[in-house]
Amino acid sequence: MLTMKRLLSILSLSAACAAALFFSQPARSQWWAPSDGRSLPAYVEYANPSGRIGIVNASGAIETKGHPFFEALGRNGRACVSCHQPADGMSVAVASIVKRWHETKGADPLFAAIDGANCPTLPVADAQSHSLLLERGLFRIPLPWPPVDAAGHRITPEFTLEVVRDPTGCNTDRVYGIAGERHEVSVYRRPRPAANLRYVASARFGVTPFIGKTGALALVDPETGKPVNMNMMADAREATLKTQAQSAAHGHLELARALSPKEVDAIRDFELQLYAAQAFSNGAGVLNEPGGPSGLGPQAMAQGSDGVLGNNTTRFVIPMENKWADLPQGQDAADRERNAFRESVQRGHDVFFFRTFWISDAMHINTVGLGNPIKRTCSTCHGMHMTGMDTANGWMDLGTTNHPWALEPAESPWAKKLPELPLFKITCRADLPPHPFLGRTIYTQDPGRALISGKCEDVGAIVIQQFRGLAARAPYFSNGSAGSLREVVDFYDRRFNIRYTEQEKTDLVNFLSVL
C-alpha cells in the first residue's frame, strides 16, 4: 500500500518526467551562487560539452531561499552548492571553476583559503596559490595524523608517513604540516556528486557490523547504532549523510556552530531525493525517450532500485536491453549519424560489461577470495546497479594514487611540467604482514583510506565513484588526474594492460559520456 509521502513523490516524479519532455532546453544561468534564492525546478537541464545533464527533484521543486544546502552559513561565504553545482552533476567541473575565477577575479568563496587554496598560508587572489583547484579541480582535505576513530580515540597506525615531495608547502608547514601545530596531513581531492545518494548511502547490500572486504568494524550510524555501507567520500570516513553534512559545514564552510537538527534533516532529505544523469547527448540525442534503454537519463535514476548488485545478466549495471544494437540506417544523414553513435554507445556498454582482461594487484579486489589475477571485466569492480560504484564498502586501490601507476609528470631536465601533488613515503611495520602487492615501502600521492584506518593494506585505497553525470564534471579520479573520459580509459588500459583497440576506447568513452 502506498504511503501518502511515496504517492506524492511518484506524482512529483511524473511531473518531472513530463517537464523533461517540454523543457529540453538548458537552464540559462548555470552557476549557483550561495544564497541565490532561486527555485530549483522539479526538472531542469544544463548544458555541458557532451550535451545536457538533467536534474530531477523527485519531491518537486525546491525553494532554495533559506535552505541550508543553498545558504551561505559559515564565515567564508560558501554554501554546500558552491562545490555541488547542479550544472556540474552536483560536483564542480574544473571548467566552471576557471570561469568563476575569471568572473570574480578570485573573490568567489569557492576559493576560500581554508581548502580552496593549496595551503591557507599562501597569498590570496594569486592564481598560483589555487593552482590545484584551477588546474585539477582539487580541494585540500586536511586530516588528523595520526588518525582518530569515530569516537575520537587515536589510532596507532601500522606505518610511518614521510613527506617526500611537498609542492604546496602545506605538509611541511609549521602550522598545517604533519609535524606542525595542527598535526594534519593534507591531501587533495575532487568533490563527489551530491546526487543519486539514495544509491550511494543504501544499506540494502552487504552491510553487517563487519566490513566485508577486511573483517574490520564497520562505521555505525550514531543515531541508530546500526552499521552503514561506508561508500561515501573518497575514504569512507563519514558514516551518514548527516555526519557528512556536519563535517563539511565545519570544514569547508567554516561554520563555527553545529548545524541544527532541522538543517541537517533538510540537507539529507534534499540529497536523498535528488538525481542527476546525462539527459541529452550531442551524439545520441535524447537519452530518456520512451522505449529507449531503461538505465539512461535522470528519471531512470529516480525510479531505479538501490542496493542491487548489477554485475550480472539479470539486473545489469546500466541496463540497456540491447536497444541500441543493430539500429536501422535512418532516413537522413542526421538519423544515420545519431544511430551510429548509439551503436557505439551500445558497443561501449558491452566492452564495459563483457570484455575480459586480467585484473591484477588491486588491493581489496584481488584480495577478497577471487585470486590474483582474475579474468573479469570493468563491471567486476564497478558493479553497483545504476551507478557503477562498488556495491558495499567500496574502497579499492586501482592505482590512481599509488606508485607505480599514479599519473606523474616525467622527471627530466627538460620537463616543463613539475609535479603538482605531494608525495608520501609509507613504511609499513616489519612485524606485521606487508601490503600484499606493494610490500612495506609505498610511495603515494594520497594514502586514501589508510589515513582513516591506519592500515598498511589500505594505502591508496579510494572509494569508487559513481558514473552518472560524468560529462558534466571533468576532471576524473579522486586526484583529478584524468582530464577527460579518454584519459580515464587510457589509464585503465595502461594499468591493466588491457590492450583495447581504438574502436573499443572510442565506444567506451561514448558510453561513459551518456551516463
Next chain:
Amino acid sequence: MIQRSHRPMMLLALALAPALVIAAPKPGERLSFVSCPIVRDTRSVPCWLSEHAGELYYLTIQSDVSAEVQPPMLGHQVLVEGVVSDAPQICGGVVLKSVRLSVMPERDANCDTMLPADDRYTIDFNPRPPGPSGGRLAFAPDPGAAKPPPKYEGRQTIEIYFDFDKGVSFRHPADLVSVLERARAIGAKSGSVTGMRGAHRLSDGTLLQESPGIAQRRADEVARLLEGAGLNLPLTTYTADGESEADGVEDWRSRRVTVVLEP
C-alpha cells in the same frame, strides 16, 4: 679408493633420484607443501595449479566469492594441503581433494607464471563465466533449499580459521556475526577467546610455524571486534600453540581462534 668404493652407491642414487622425483603421487596420499601458484588461462575461466616434487597439481578455478576453495595470488607462494585423488586431471594437473590453500603473506616475485590458453586444457564445468554472473553466486544454495535458522542452546564453541600468519580478513565477517547471533540466542554471560599459533608438518618433514606473537594478536583482535560490535560480556583471552597438532593431517585447523560462549 674411496671414490671407487662409493661409485656404485652414487650411480644407484643417481639412477633412483629421477624416479623418486617424478614418482607419481598415490591416490589417497596427503600432501602439504609451499610453492608458487601457476595460472593457466582457458577459453573460459582460468585454472590454478602448483608444482611440487616435479608434479603439477590442480588447485581450483576462478569463480567468485562463494567458492569453497578460492584461488591464491601470483606474487606470493601458497601453502597447499590436500589429498591426491584418482580423478581425471584438470588443466593438466593432478586433482587434489579436500584442498586447502593459504596465501603466504610475504611477496615472492618468482611466483609470476601465467600460461596461455591451450586447446588441450578445457574446463568442462563452469560455475561462473569470467564476466558477469547469471544472476546468482556460483555456489549459492538453491533458493528453495533455505534451511530454517539454527537453534542455539547451551555452551557454544565457535572455531574461526585464518590464513597463514594473517589476522581477521574478508573471510571472517560471517564467523563473527555467527558469534554475535549465538551470544544473543543463549544470553551469553561470559566467554573466552583462544588464539592459536598454527603449525604445519609439510610433506618433506619440515615444521612450518606461524610468527610467535600471532596467537595473542588473533585473540586480541577477535575480542576487540566482538566488543566493538556490541558483544557486551566479559571475554577472557588465551593463547595456544599448534605445534603438538602438526601431523600433516588438516594442519590448517591449527591456524585458529576458538570462541567459547557460556550461558
